[in-house]
Amino acid sequence: MGFQVSQNGDATLVEVEGQLIVGNRQELKQRVLEQLEGGDRKFVIDFSSTGYIDSSGLGVLVSLSKKIREQGGELRLSSLNEDLRTLFELTKLDTLFRITDTKEEALEGF
Amino acid sequence: MENDLVLEIPTDVRSIEHAVEYVVQRCRTCETYQKRLRLNFRVGLTEALTNAVLYGNAHDPSKHVLVEVALEDGRLEARVTDQGGGFDPSSIPDPTEPENILKPGGRGLFIMRQLLDEVSYNDRGNQVTLVLRLEQGSALEGGAQA
Numbered sequence: 001m002g003f004q005v006s007q008n009g010d011a012t013l014v015e016v017e018g019q020l021i022v023g024n025r026q027e028l029k030q031r032v033l034e035q036l037e038g039g040d041r042k043f044v045i046d047f048s049s050t051g052y053i054d055s056s057g058l059g060v061l062v063s064l065s066k067k068i069r070e071q072g073g074e075l076r077l078s079s080l081n082e083d084l085r086t087l088f089e090l091t092k093l094d095t096l097f098r099i100t101d102t103k104e105e106a107l108e109g110f
Numbered sequence: 111m112e113n114d115l116v117l118e119i120p121t122d123v124r125s126i127e128h129a130v131e132y133v134v135q136r137c138r139t140c141e142t143y144q145k146r147l148r149l150n151f152r153v154g155l156t157e158a159l160t161n162a163v164l165y166g167n168a169h170d171p172s173k174h175v176l177v178e179v180a181l182e183d184g185r186l187e188a189r190v191t192d193q194g195g196g197f198d199p200s201s202i203p204d205p206t207e208p209e210n211i212l213k214p215g216g217r218g219l220f221i222m223r224q225l226l227d228e229v230s231y232n233d234r235g236n237q238v239t240l241v242l243r244l245e246q247g248s249a250l251e252g253g254a255q256a
Contacts, residue, residue: 022160023123052149054156055217063214083149090224091217092206 003031008107011042015103017049020057029060033067041073042110046103048079053087065097074098078106114250115179119159121167126159133179137186139248150225151186151242157218158190158238166192166236184246189239196235 002024004015012035020028032043045061047053053061065075078100080088088094100106115133119125134152159175167173173193180187205216222229228241 019127021127021156022164023127052153052156054153054160055215055221056160058217059214062212066212083145086149087153087221090221092211096211 003028005031005035008044009110010040011044011107011110012040013044013046013103013107015046015049019051019053020047020060021052021054022056025056025060028057029064032064036068036071036073041068041071043068043073043075044078044103044106045075046078046106047081047084048103050081050084052083055091058087058091058093062093062096074110076100076106076109078103114181115177117177117179119175119177121163121169121171121173121175123160123163126156126163129159129177130155133177133188136251137181137244137248138251139244143244143248146242146244151188151240154222154225154229154240154242155188155190157222158188158240161218161238162190162192162194165197166194168194179250181244181248181250184244184248186242186244186248187239189237191237194236196232198235199231 002017004017006013014028014032016028068075076098079102080099088099100109115136117129117132119129130152133155134147137147139147159177162175163169167175176191178189199219202216202219203210205211205213205220210216222240226240227243230239231237
């Protein structure tokens, strides 16, 4: 369980491995905020290696999206599996984020 | 209903994932119901434990969370009890309403209610019971107290 952070041009890609839940949400938040404070404005969080997300994880995504937007940036999400899409649809958070099928699609669109 | 599994977990967010996996891995059901176990039950139980640790026991390491699980006649029931003062579940607003959707919190109970067949609280509000219906022949393997 962890987060892989890499730079793709001027976009920051964060890949979530394992789960995004109450036990590790603060680590994700800290990693992204560090990049934001360092001047990054374009973020993609990729879930191709993610099992599930709980409400704490969803809450962190909402919080990060808000902070990034306040700085003039954007947070996009990619590679949600069927379970994760179900959670986003249930909570209507699919209306808040731009969600792409692949990380490449998210990165290319910036 | 006799409990097949009883776990007492510490008030520590790091213990939640392990406890959930321990329970889920002991549930055996047919392929048709796997998604209900993998998504509905796993996430629902995670939410219940998170609420117990963060809000019920309020991170107090001297307290613990009791998890009792039973599976009988295709009815998977998990009862989660914390040592807090309880809360009123009717006080939680709908997180999908426009005025709430940008709030970082408040989705746990909503997700439980969406994913489980039944969600009920005791009068004190410190115990939640989750019910998920599975195939009739479903079983808990390695039933034990931990």
